[in-house]
Amino acid sequence: MNWFYFSSPSTFYGLAGRLAPWFFVAAALLAAWGLYLGLLVAPTDAQQGEVYRVIFIHVPTAWMSMFLYFIMACYCGLSLVFNTRLSAMMARAIAPTGALMTFLALWTGAFWGRPTWGTYWVWDARLTSELVLLFLYFGYMALANAFEDPRRGDRAAALLALIGVVNLPIIYFSVQWWNTLHQGSSVSFKGTSMHVTMLTGMLVMSASAWMYAIGATLVRVRSVILERERRTAWVRSLGAA
Amino acid sequence: MTDTAARPQAEGSFSAGFSWAMARDLTLAWRHPDEAVLTVAFFALVASLFPLGIGAEPQLLARIGPGVIWVGALLAAFLALPGLFATDYADGSLEQMTLSPHPALGWAAGKVAAHWIVSGLPLTLLSPLIGLQYGLAPDTLGIQAVSLLVGTPILSLLGGACAALALGARGGGMLLALLALPLFVPVLIFGAGAAEAQATGMSPAPHLSLLGAGLIASLVGLPFAIGTAVRISVD
Numbered sequence: 001m002n003w004f005y006f007s008s009p010s011t012f013y014g015l016a017g018r019l020a021p022w023f024f025v026a027a028a029l030l031a032a033w034g035l036y037l038g039l040l041v042a043p044t045d046a047q048q049g050e051v052y053r054v055i056f057i058h059v060p061t062a063w064m065s066m067f068l069y070f071i072m073a074c075y076c077g078l079s080l081v082f083n084t085r086l087s088a089m090m091a092r093a094i095a096p097t098g099a100l101m102t103f104l105a106l107w108t109g110a111f112w113g114r115p116t117w118g119t120y121w122v123w124d125a126r127l128t129s130e131l132v133l134l135f136l137y138f139g140y141m142a143l144a145n146a147f148e149d150p151r152r153g154d155r156a157a158a159l160l161a162l163i164g165v166v167n168l169p170i171i172y173f174s175v176q177w178w179n180t181l182h183q184g185s186s187v188s189f190k191g192t193s194m195h196v197t198m199l200t201g202m203l204v205m206s207a208s209a210w211m212y213a214i215g216a217t218l219v220r221v222r223s224v225i226l227e228r229e230r231r232t233a234w235v236r237s238l239g240a241a
Numbered sequence: 242m243t244d245t246a247a248r249p250q251a252e253g254s255f256s257a258g259f260s261w262a263m264a265r266d267l268t269l270a271w272r273h274p275d276e277a278v279l280t281v282a283f284f285a286l287v288a289s290l291f292p293l294g295i296g297a298e299p300q301l302l303a304r305i306g307p308g309v310i311w312v313g314a315l316l317a318a319f320l321a322l323p324g325l326f327a328t329d330y331a332d333g334s335l336e337q338m339t340l341s342p343h344p345a346l347g348w349a350a351g352k353v354a355a356h357w358i359v360s361g362l363p364l365t366l367l368s369p370l371i372g373l374q375y376g377l378a379p380d381t382l383g384i385q386a387v388s389l390l391v392g393t394p395i396l397s398l399l400g401g402a403c404a405a406l407a408l409g410a411r412g413g414g415m416l417l418a419l420l421a422l423p424l425f426v427p428v429l430i431f432g433a434g435a436a437e438a439q440a441t442g443m444s445p446a447p448h449l450s451l452l453g454a455g456l457i458a459s460l461v462g463l464p465f466a467i468g469t470a471v472r473i474s475v476d
Contacts, residue, residue: 080469128426128430132423132424132426135419135422135423136423138419139419139420139423142412142416142419142420143406143407143410143416143420146407146410146411146412146416147409147410147411152409152473152474155473156406156407156410156470156473156474157406159402159406159466159469159470159473160403160406160420162466163399163402163424163463163466164424170427
């Protein structure tokens with residue numbers, strides 16, 4: 001078995017096209033289940049009332065914003081060290097979804113903060129570092145597209161993404177390191193302080209966010225591959241067929 | 242063409258590259274002192290705009306002083322960034338440096354060190370004077386200067402990495418702002434936090450310790466990143 005068979009853009013193009021719809025279907029089913037649990041089944045929170053239900057969008061998108069940056073940085077590292085073309089394309093394809101997740105996490109957080117904290121925004125460590133993450137995604141995308149030669153953009157942006165990894169532990173541990181208004185984590189590997197339906201709903205929504213992110217990345221990487229390889233014979237034969 | 246195998250290979254070293262690049266950039270800066278003067282003038286001007294815009298009550302000024310001085314220094318350091326690599330990139334000197342026997346780590350660190358001496362150090366030295374305009378107490382002035390002394394090298398290193406990455410890119414200064422300013426945020430928070438803590442009667446030590454840790458981490462990691470970024474930009 002050749003483990004590197006799908007590391008070539010031309011073979012991965014077909015695989016991504018076959019897999020993407022399944023990820024979207026899984027995302028839709030999981031979202032339907034998760035929203036049903038979150039909005040209809042899960043009990044009203046004793047302290048926050050109904051407004052806590054924002055967490056079913058907020059927590060999964062916030063997790064994804066960090067995971068996706070980490071995965072993007074891993075692809076960037078691969079592309080810098082091994083100079084593999086597909087890694088750089090995958091990193092480029094992940095960035096917009098990561099930025100979207102970061103934006104959604106900030107936006108839903110603001111809507112949760114207004115009734116709960118009495119303000120849309122506070123300059124505490126968690127919120128500020130998440131905002132920096134959004135700008136890191138923007139910076140990555142801007143730098144990747146700022147050069148005539150796309151390979152040059154790949155490498156410069158990859159190095160930027162690796163420098164920006166420093167921000168991830170800052171976001172994750174900000175609620176422990178600083179005395180922030182943002183609450184600490186309710187979920188950990190040791191157990192949880194949440195009602196079990198709430199936790200299930202949140203985990204199902206997270207799985208849905210994963211499936212969506214993978215599907216969206218696969219669709220986007222197909223466009224990146226087509227754009228990059230447009231002068232090759234196999235892309236031309238796609239148009240002819 | 243003589244055969245290269247017979248000729249002894251030139252020995253490169255970190256220290257030789259470092260001192261050569263630093264001496265070269267300092268000489269260049271000394272011969273055209275206007276750039277360094279402009280950076281300092283910009284800093285003084287920005288710091289003077291705030292009392293005129295916000296209002297000149299002494300309590301207000303003493304409270305916003307540390308933050309304003311830090312933001313001014315940060316912007317001045319940012320505006321000095323394009324000079325770090327852009328001219329050398331345009332006239333091909335940067336490519337020659339990558340071909341030199343010295344490791345990129347050495348001359349990249351040397352260039353950044355020279356850049357800090359020309360931009361960060363004058364800002365640090367001027368900051369007590371600006372602080373006096375804001376009516377800061379003498380001990381706050383001292384902590385302010387110390388925080389700038391530790392913090393501005395981080396700005397030069399981080400900014401140097403971003404400036405090297407953005408060489409030859411479309412979008413110029415705006416792109417550099419998008420890359421560098423978010424990375425400057427932690428430095429600003431801890432730098433301004435140190436002076437603010439001192440002004441409000443708390444200990445500035447935690448902020449200064451974190452800044453110092455940031456400086457050590459930057460010194461270890463970023464010259465390597467800058468060297469890599471320059472090599473990406475020239476090939």
